[in-house]
Amino acid sequence: MSQTILYARVSTTEQTIEHQEAQAVAAGFQIDEVIADDGTSGVSTRLAERPEGKRLYDKLRKGDVLVVRWVDRLGRNYQDVTDTIRYFMKKGIVIRTVINNMTFDGETTDPMQEAVRDALIGFMAATAQAQAEATKEAQKAGIAHHKATSPEKFRGRKPAFTREQFDQAQILLAAGQGHSAIAKATGMNRNAVIRIAKDPAKAEAGLLRWGL
Template sequence: MSKTILYARVSTADQTLDHQKAQAEAAGFQLDEVIADHGVSGISTTLQERPEGKRLYDKLRHGDTLVVRWVDRLGRNYTDVTDTIRHFMRQGVVVKTVINGLTFDGATKDPMQEAVRDALIAFMAATAQAQAEATKEAQKAGIAAARQDSSKYRGKKPSYDRRTLEIVLCMLGKGAGPSKISKTTGLTRQTILRIRNDAKAAEAALSRWGL
């Protein structure tokens, strides 16, 4: 039986999973499953590099429908977006967007429809890349401005204190998994993973905030 799966990338406060799911349902999609990546940059990571994004390549089958808020959920630049959409179309998966109600279907054999579809993919992908690059430049400009006053550039305040960090590092050293550590400390799994991947950065964040 074919399925309709919503893929959501949640990276900012105004892109919550509930918001993206509600938008899709309001647009008339009857969702069988929701797959989401949280706190993952769409600028620096491809879909296949994201933990849950990888699952889409295993789960989606011929006849399934992939729903995304917009094509920028699928890649970080023009090549990523176009390659991803065309990959799923080759697999017989229909890709649909909530915004603008676009449909990308590889089943059509009509040359004119194919030409229009491919031109639309290219245009949407180019727009997604342009927006991503503009966002990245705006972030750089904001960071540069803040760095002019070093007292302001401290980054986001850590959700842990030094004692909690010590507990996390100790449990990681004993081989405990992120989920167990999360339950013990009250920190999110994403925070645990960031600490595991870069303990020095975690220490530096505490120092910047005087914690």
């Protein structure tokens, strides 16, 4: 007996598996099972390498229907998406998309229909890659902007001591001075002295992130 499986993939907190399933049901799909990868990047990880995605290769049988929100759920880039779709079609598995309600299967033998189908697969895969690359570039631009305008978000809280105070504290700690005495001698907060004593490497890393 054939089955209809929805494969969902989410990689950010702005997406949910439940939302993708609700979209499929609203589009008229009767889903027998949902297989999903949560927190998995589709840009860097092939379907067969994802924890749940690889299950599809063992679970799907001839006559089954694989439903995805869009073809970008199936691969990292143009070549990956087209290879994945053609692999499943050769196995007799029908692939359907929620967006635009597209259907891809390997049953047709008419050369014209095959040509149209393959051209459409290529176009959709290329579009998916272009969208992924555009999103990646937008994210890079956003990160660069925030690094310039809100450096504390990416570098953490600015150290409450200078490089000179850090060096002085290190010397006094090595000499066996107490935290309170070091704080008084260097003008530092006692808690800052304790943090340096507990993990000097971490404290220095904070200075380096801020160029101190």
